[in-house]
Amino acid sequence: MRISKSFLFWCVAPAFLLFLVFMIYPTISVFVMSLYKWGGYSAAKTFVGLNNFRTLIEDTRFIGSFRNSVILLVIVSVITLILALWCANVLTHEKIKAKSLFRVIFYIPNILSAVVIAAIFSAIYDPSRGLANSVLGLMGIEPVMWLGNRGIVIYSIAIAMIWQATGYYMVMYMSSMSAVPYSLYEAADIEGASGTSKFFSITLPLIWTNVRTTLTFFIISSINISFLLVRAMTGGGPDGASEVFLSYMYEQSYTNSSYGYGMAIGVVVFVFSFALSALVNIATRRDIVEL
């Protein structure tokens, strides 16, 4: 059946218009506003060129928030990836009772809102009555100030993020692992392959396309979820020690009345996440193994 071009155009137009209004226009606005000194509410805007970006380079608190974001990105992505792959492999290939129950239990953290997760982990990290310090106490270890120690706080947030994300990625990996033909594993068994070599020689190459896709998800979700958890759990504290990209952007845009500067941070986050995703995509490119 021949469909006319004008008909196609009008069909696509509403969605395209929405995309322009809610995606393209705001993105361009962020870039434009980053060139202004503006408080955000009044009509007083001053064009300052690249001044906001020059200030960013010397802003130690921004550098600290950048460092924290990168720490979370690396730690959360690597550990979640390993844990999710391991759990998915075990639940797919090992003979375990109540597999479905485990799958649901692992997935539950993903459907909880960030505020609930923050409340759960605030209770776990409570210095006097929390689960974490109670367990350490049983082992005779002094209480740890999980959210009060500048050196530890960012890792405490990383633990919450890993707990939240593992189930989601596990389910994604399980779906592609279950598509791998069982005959390959049987052949490997006959050859006397160990579980580890079966995972690295059969499972991983065959689900590699899926793993690559999730790497981009890791980058985007780490930046977003870390903001939500930091806002609810620490507010960026103590003394800015757990500040991440977006929480610092919020602080500058609103609390410090520097909306233009906040948008400059937004531009850096945009470029950084875009570039990193592209880099990861190129670095993980392999010949697709298909059967």
Place this chain on the structure above:
Amino acid sequence: MKKIISIILCLALCVTVLASCRSRNADSGNTGTLKVAVLESAYGSEMWEKVCDEFEKVSGEVNVQLTADKNIEDVIGSQMKSGDYPDVVHLATGREAALTETMIKEGALTDLSDVLDMKVPGEEKKVSEKIIPGFTETLATNPYQNKKTYLAPMFYSPCGLFYNANLLREMGWELPTTWDEMWALGDKALSEGIYLFTYPTAGYFDAFIYSLLASSGGVGFYNDVMNYREGVWDTSEAKAVLDIVARLRDYTEPTTVANSTGDNYLKNQQLVLDGKAIFMPNGTWVVGEMADAPRTEGFEWGFTALPAIEDDRYSFTFFEQCWIPQEAKNKEAAREFVAFLYSDKAAEIFAQYGAVQPIMDMTDKLSGENKLFYSVYENGAKAVMGGFAATEAVEGVSIYNTLFESVNSIITGDKTVEQWRNEIISVSDKLRNNLK
């Protein structure tokens, strides 16, 4: 035919999309409507509804459109960005979204000096004759130091140290009036396993440090600090203040910093109710905030000004502010409304909900714990008001973060007093060059 119908349907979709983007600013030209936006704080919004009703009765023609919300910045912020401004806003400085600070920094507020000379609607007295002297001469009301009032002072609350009066009585401990006595009490309390000090969040150190500055060098010195005077942080008076905060490290309950971030600050306030810490800096709202919290038997709220560094003791007076945006459409009615807020009728309604305005003789009408809190100035403490002078927004630079949030690092020992002082000097230098 089918094709035409499809095209019409698609066009209708496009029009719907565009129509949804239409401005909601349809009725802004109505001069008979007064748009009032208020923060729904611990006092609730009912009192505002009643006051607006009373104003409508007095003014006759004006129809008040009240918007009250716990996050009022989120409600009016986006409307203001699109040019739809409320006529009157009741929102204090010190909020995280800092809408009021932004309006001050951008010079986007209406001068309210003439409101002070207006007669209170329905009464004979002028507004200025009703407000307690001093309240309209602070940096919190006159941010540009040009003797013009841009923010009307509203509900006020003395800030100082809150404690369990019953605990001190039972232990036979005297209430300290100097910092030497404070440290002595701290040592005694530690031997009993009780910590001298805790604080809800580092942000609560604003009123604490303001009072200490005034106690250390007097109101003149305090004003110098608030105006970022060069070299002010090199003085012995400023050093004494920073040293006191640093010494608190030895007397602060160890879990305080861990609970001072995010929403865990109530756990720190609970330490006082549980008898694990004696003092915490706070405002009168803490009583309502902790009303349902468990407490030790016989617990009784006590409130005192900060101990003296030199001769005088000070208690910082926090107050909320009311203002009119420069872009307000109905400024005349807005001025009338602000003047009406100081009427006997409005003050009575506010007081019923525990919101006390800086109106003369209001404290005589208080009872119970409020009477104790507001009588702090009658018991020898001096009042200190206002905050830092308004500056242009300086990107990446915040005196609040540097001066107050750093306290967490001082208490944990991650920062030395010298590092702290150097950071404050550096930030003050940057802000001094951008004073409005």
